[in-house]
Amino acid sequence: MATTTTGNSSSSDQKSTTSPLMAKPTSNQRLVSKDGRSLLRGPAAGGRATWVGALRDMWGAWLSLRWRWVVLAFCGSFLLHWLLFAVLWYLLARANGDLGVDHDNPPPGHTLCVKYVTGFTAAFSFALETQLTIGYGTMYPNADCPTAIALLALQMLLGLMLEAFITGAFVAKFSRPQKRYSGILFSPQAVVSEVESQHCLMFRVCNLLSRPLVDVCVSAVLYEERDDMTLHQTSLEFLLDGLGSRPCPLFLSPLTFIHPLTPDSPLNRVLTPGSQSHFEVVVFLSASQEGTGSAYQKRTSYLPDEIQFGRRFSKATLLRGNERRNSAEAMRYFDTHLCSLTAPNSRDKECVVQINGEGNDKME
Incomplete structure (x- = not known):
């Protein structure tokens, strides 16, 4: 289901304040930063209106302060x-x-x-x-x-x-959920490769927290600028490799999420070679911490130049319990290698997750 947000075609300045995507496309214009911060700003309100709004929502204004x-x-x-x-x-x-x-x-x-x-x-x-x-x-x-x-x-x-x-x-x-996501990392690039003869968009998530997360859910929204000066938002469904659309019961590390580029997928049109569409895929992840039930939330986004075609994620080995977890070591989970987009390609057999050296689970 798509929701349309209409921009004002009479003034490019008003369009740029409404949405970064409605301005002239550049590599730096996006709705959500890579670390999940919202970059969307509405029209500047007057000083009195700003103070009145803050007084009406004192609790929200307080929590939003640095x-x-x-x-x-x-x-x-x-x-x-x-x-x-x-x-x-x-x-x-x-x-x-x-x-x-x-x-x-x-x-x-x-x-x-x-x-x-x-x-x-x-x-x-x-x-x-x-x-x-x-x-x-x-x-x-x-x-x-x-x-x-x-x-x-x-x-x-x-x-x-x-x-x-x-x-x-x-x-x-x-206790704000968005302040506890430092240990959750998204792959800086998304990839397009073939899974069971079907082109798929994939990204990977890594968990560096000391405790595993449970009930991991991922949702995504495609924001696309149309020729009629409107910003369309369409929901995207990502499947977890091996689990489909069900939530992941235990988030150790890493997880690969897949969106099949079927003819009905809104991404199938904007990702075609030679397409000049300016779009942004915003991904939302929510999970709970095992034992405490504390909520975790994180989001990121992918622009067209952050999607690699003909590549797939390399094999990923799960960290053992006594191994050190840090962002630098986790970046190797996001390495990619070349693959073919034309020949049928079965599901990736190279990525193996080993837990303490016992048992193998194949994953993307």
Whole structure:
């Protein structure tokens, strides 16, 4: 099923801000970067509209911030909270006449609201002690001053809300699925070769995580620029070698995903020799970690110049449990070699996965 996004043919600048594919094709224009970052940007909104949108979705805006801004906001929010209540405690002491009296021997009939709050520095120290429940024992609110007790309750309530929000935001930012994909690698190039006399588009995925992943699913979308200045998106189905369309129950390493270039495939037309179509294949991978159930998500994309014809992936040997896993060593899984696209070619028999030297599973 294809979905069409219509561009504005009256202005090339508007088209370029709507989608990189709708501008003049270059090797650097894409919707999704190789490491999965979205490069699509909508029309620039005004400053007021941007702030209003951020306020309406404060949680999403917070999670989208970079870590340096999150840490800055964390420190700034607590400093502002302490400063605010330091001012309130200072104003309370000033209104009650506590600044100019001897707190060890107050005048008869004078009720101190906060003991030993004699200036703004002392008020700030008291606000800090109250929020962090340090309790050094020198300064304390007087139970005979109802205003001080009410202000103390207000500071504690707002402080607990602030701490709960900051803690939840830190946990949510740490647990975002797209931040846990550093150990999942896509092949930098996709290949087109024959599998059982059928031309197929293939890419490979490698898992460098210390724990295996389960329930691995892959989906893909073809974004294509048409001559009528529209951007079409069409879903593509990739099959896992040996498992078909079923999710992979255990992702060790590596996996090869195949899309047959049948006459009904939307890729069959754009991948024909001499085609000038500008397109991008965006691949989405989702999986769960065994034991914890934590979600993992990663995506990448392939442009026309990143698809190699007449090549196939070389044999892949699974890393043993005690072998070191790193990106440099994993890149050998993405090596390709020449193959024929004209003669019938059976499924690749050269790629063998060995687990601790026992058992062989043939795979692409």
